[in-house]
Amino acid sequence: MSRAVGWRLVFPILVGKALRALARVRGGGSAFPGWFVLKLAPTFIESVTSQLSHGVVVVLGSNGKSTTTNMLTGIVRAHGLRVFTNPSGANLPQGIASSLLGQVSLTGRLPHDIGVVEVDEAFGVVICQALKPRAAVVLNVQIDQIYRLFEPERVAGMFRAIAGEVGETIVLNREDNFLSTLGDTLEAEGRLAVQWFGTASQVLADAPHGQVLARDYAHEDVARPSREVLAEVTASRGTLAAISWKGRQHELRLSARGLHNAVDAAGAITLAAADLGDDFRIDTALTALESLKTVYGRGEAITVGDRVVEILLMKSLASLQMNLDALEATPDSVLIAFDEHSRDPSWLYAADLSALAHVDYVSGPKAVFIALRLDYAGIPYDHVEPTIEKAVQAMLDGPRPASGRHTMLLDYDQMILARRHLGYRDLEADAA
Template identity: 60%
Template sequence: MSRPPKPLGTRPSAARYFIPILAGKVVRLLARLRGGGSAFPGYVTLKLAPRFLHDITRQFPHGNVFVLGSNGKSTTTHMLTSIMRAHGLTVFTNPSGGNLPQGIASSLLGQVSLSGRLKADIGVIEVDEAFGKVIAEALTPSAAVILNLQIDQIYRFHEPERVAGMFRDIVAEVSDVVVLNRDDHFLRTLAGRLEEEGRLDLGFFGLTDEAVASAPHGQVIARDYENESIAADAVREVYAEVQAVDGATATIAFDGVARSMRLSARGLHYAVDAAAAITLARKVLGERFSLDTAISALESAKPVYGRGETVQHNGQELEILLLKNLASFQMNVDYLDGAPESVMIALDEGSKDLSWLYAADVSKFSHVDVVSGPKAAFMALRLAYDNIDYGTVEPDLEKALKTMLASELPSDGKRTLILDYDQMILARKLLGHSDLERGAS
């Protein structure tokens, strides 16, 4: 079931939104002049106009599409945006990863006119699950994809079941289409409940058993133990099924027909994100959807900033990988091309509880050249626990980067930076890549 285009919603009153939009744009300009993006402009606008998100985004003929999940949201949002644009749609998205209400509002301020006019056919929105219900009530999504439910930010979410409840609340606000990961035990259970309701058109993506077995540590997915029997009984056909991954080349079967594509980053997790993006695009676009166009869009898309991204700095090639939680760290390490010759790991105070690092397999590393960030000592201790040599321990990231870049260039010419989110933002800025929105476009 595809959601057909509808006439544009009522254009927001120019008199009503002129001052809030002007104020937000001025604050946004000042923030960018200081060298980076900020959610504060959106916060200012929402304070002045609480219905800003709802009234601006209801102009989209194809509605709003939500991307949800513990891992992979930014990458899937970027992939889905690329596919929609390749099909001729003008897309509004929040490419800077601003997935809270004020972050989405800040992204809108970059495109909306002072009169409240926004020229876009569809919104593709990455959503933080904790604020998802509030955002869903404001944006009234027509479709959503949920990628996974994995152990993430325990200090914030406490347990996976709490996140499961957040997903259920968000889905309750979706009007037409929901696409789910068939191989995530909780999402299979959620699918059973949604099928009983019969309210939504459901789609599925997944992996073959062989694909899961090919990953050194599989996919670290949380189980919905309470409803495990329901999940185990649920066997559903998928549109897109990942069959194999070789570096950045993924083999995915669409309706049983295998296609090979080269993605912007390597690893099973990126292939799964691609399967999710294509499945949702097919549902939303209906007869307009072209698989060839979708594959071509993904093959030409650049990686999202800080997620398998390679940047150049003074003639040196730096690959940046995100250290977010056990699943993202493990999958990124698993798909390194052997032990990196030159590697730095940096952790910030934003990582409240890093005990999960002791569950990670770090045997891929022969050594780590530089350990940085406010929690550098914690990472050094973790490496020492597995008898992995490390060199410099420098909490100051700027000094650590200088040390790293001044060291002997590795034979393969590549340095690997494994950074948590806050350290990744700072590192990119120090390397001259502070504009996240431009970097993700």
């Protein structure tokens, strides 16, 4: 329905908008306004998103959610639909509610046609019970945040439960054993249409560590049926990728490097086609992908004077490894920062750091953990500066590297602080 939700939401929305304005004056987004509105109006998300004429699609996975959400949003917009989406990282109920506050009228009217929403797997069932998504894409199951999510088997179980809340279609990564098992189950049930995207075997063989997927030990020896994929990554080098769509090859240049970004593009194309149906146009989708800006902190390149600062996220083993694997040359100026909120530093020892020859600055509250890991790897480093702002500024004040590029490997909290120091304070505006 397109009408406003009604006057019962005026007071919660008014208070939420005021809190949101205050948060943005302070600098950056905040989930607190959303949390407060959900306390006043627990059905706020459901009531507002029920107006969307094309419903909601959701993006799930251990890694790549923000990038894929950005890609899918761009594709759907290019097809003429007005899209509501949540900024990167705002994937908990309070974050989604806070994002909605920035779009609704005082009476709860949402002037969009479709919702493209990134969802945290741990809260996925609750969120999807409110969103009632028509379709979903699940990108991967990887080792991620062990202190919060525990074993990948538990994450796979979360995706299985979330699938129960999806209305029509689910799109899965063919190369992920956990998702193949999920697909077997869903296809046997017959309630959802199951569609697949994938990566050519030679592309995977050429990738130093593949997609860094978690191993599904219980089902590794299970014979899998031959999966027909709609979109398949057939080449990936730097920002260049080739994707086969229904058997026809298409080349494109993405905004960020690496196989992981090409795989995310294949997932976004497949879900967009599933949701748009006969209205989907592959050429429109490819043009949209080539014109997108990088999601902040995910291979983002910021120009500072006569040099470029590239920010690569290292929130888990998979994200660090795939960003290292995507480097096209050994970086000549490197900063690595690790935050105290990253509770488990043990995964650093599972990472192959051989793409690095030298590190200039080690930073963050847990800089010593990075320094120790580099010592074990035999990689020299010059400075340990726990304060990220000081480390970033010292790097910028130093000699210009021969490449003209500073490569910063940062976990999530240090990434936000570094970007703010560089003048990028409003994450939501950056992502819009």
